[in-house]
Amino acid sequence: MTTLSSLYIGLMSGTSLDGVDGVLADFADDGAIRTLGAAFVPFGAPLRADLMALQASGVNEIEREALAGNQIAAAYAACVAQLLPAASGPVRAIAAHGQTVRHRPELGFTRQTINAALLAELTGIDVIADFRSRDVAAGGQGAPLVPAYHHAQFGKPGQTRVVVNIGGIGNISVLQAGGAVTGFDTGPGNVLMDGWIARHQGKDYDADGAWAASGRASEALLGVLLAEPYFAITGPKSTGRDLFHMAWLDAMLARSPALPAADVQATLTRLTAVSIARAIHGEAVNIDAVYVCGGGAYNGALMRELAAALGGDVTVESTAALGVAPNRVEALAFAWLAFRFHQRKAGNLPAVTGAKGDRILGALNPA
Known part of the structure; x- marks a missing residue:
């Protein structure tokens, strides 16, 4: 055999x-x-x-x-x-x-x-x-498809954990203490920050959020950005560059007073953090810990903004604390989906995707 x-x-x-x-x-x-x-x-x-x-x-x-x-x-x-x-x-x-x-x-x-x-x-x-x-x-x-894998890899009975994936788009997996799993795309992750720094500095991304940290976030612009109807929709929901792209950002900036470019970058960083935090608060009351994966986990300014948006009593760490490097989690998720394919077992979670x-x-x- x-x-x-x-x-x-x-x-x-x-x-x-x-x-x-x-x-x-x-x-x-x-x-x-x-x-x-x-x-x-x-x-x-x-x-x-x-x-x-x-x-x-x-x-x-x-x-x-x-x-x-x-x-x-x-x-x-x-x-x-x-x-x-x-x-x-x-x-x-x-x-x-x-x-x-x-x-x-x-x-x-x-x-x-x-x-x-x-x-x-x-x-x-x-x-x-x-x-x-x-x-x-x-x-x-x-989408998102990663919550089922997050549950298999990171779920812990008796604890409510949230896994936040911050790639170009952000998404959350809420792993409830009782075993239930919810999740959805929260909105922009790095996509707008990357686009803005590419436009102004010719760089692919804001390393460690250093440029954002040099600016001052505008609450007025943040309010305009958060007025996007997508943020008010309840899950299941998903998004991508079809909605959140530089033309979208330019339209939002046209509704606000002009700002220094670094201040816009700081505001976009806060937008990602606040939209994720609001999504988490809307899904879970008592959170034991938040674990971040994807490229956003390596952005120090973004991680600080996320911790602040969630409140000081919530532990925010990367998935490295659970033994998996943040930049490996999504690839592992799809390897897991191939494993499930051969097992003839489902890879989706209808409560997440609808x-x-x-x-x-x-x-x-x-x-």
């Missing part, structure tokens, strides 16, 4: 469009999830520009998306190559998220670009991709 491998590779490229985060994970029979290796492959500037352009409709976009999908597959394959030396045996499957270029669940679709068939050819390993579409087909938002029921997520591209 052949023993099936418990090794999976998870690959994630998020709303920040910076590159591919990859992990090699072992899903053991005892339920433990062990990370055996991690890697990051940055997207080159031309691919980043192509992906940014695909966030909105344009000329010949079907061909441009297909070509970008081939490039993404190549970047994913390069990440796999970095991870394979840490494998103690064959990898059963690669979980490939792809790059979200449109997210319109209200219209019945979500689009994560990658040529999964090409990735299977390049690696010689089964590839499971297109994780979000089945949940959308079942009437769900298709789907009509439990669904097995993903589509298989055999090696």
Whole structure:
């Protein structure tokens, strides 16, 4: 009798469009999830520009998306190559998220670009991709999908923990003491901060929030930003660059007095923190701790703003305190979804996404 491998590779490229985060994970029979290796492959500037352009409709976009999908597959394959030396045996499957270029669940679709068939050819390993579409087909938002994994990895009976993922977009997973899980996309994570510093300083992101810390947040501008109707909608809900983009920010800035650029950055940092804190307070009364993952966990100014917005009696730490580096959590989540695919078990949480029921997520591209 052949023993099936418990090794999976998870690959994630998020709303920040910076590159591919990859992990090699072992899903053991005892339920433990062990990370055996991690890697990051940055997207080159031309691919980043192509992906940014695909966030909105344009000329010949079907061909441009297909070509970008081939490039993404190549970047994913390069990440796999970095991870394979840490494998103690064959990898059963690669979980490939792809790059979200449109997210319109209200219209019945979500689009994560990658040529999964090409990735299977390049690696010689089964590839499971297109994780979000089945949940959308079942009437769900298709996002966030990470709360089910957060519950498996970080949940603790008798404690109410909140896991906050701050990538380009922010989302929360509320892991209730009694076992119930809720969550949704809270709004912008790093997407507006990254766009603003790129415009004014030519940088990809605000390292440690240093530029934001040099400015002074404007409560007047913050009020204008928080008036966005999305923040008042109750979950299930999800969002992305389809709503929160630089044109949206420019429209909001036009409604407010002019500010120094650093003050705008400080205000955008506070917007992310306050919108997350309000979402958490709306979901849970007694919180034992808040754990942050994603790139936002490395932004000191943002972490301080979040702690202040939540109140001084709430512990705010990164997921490193729970044994998982913040930049590995999302890739691990999709490796877990591939593991669930092979178990023929659901990967979504209808209470989170709004789907009509439990669904097995993903589509298989055999090696």
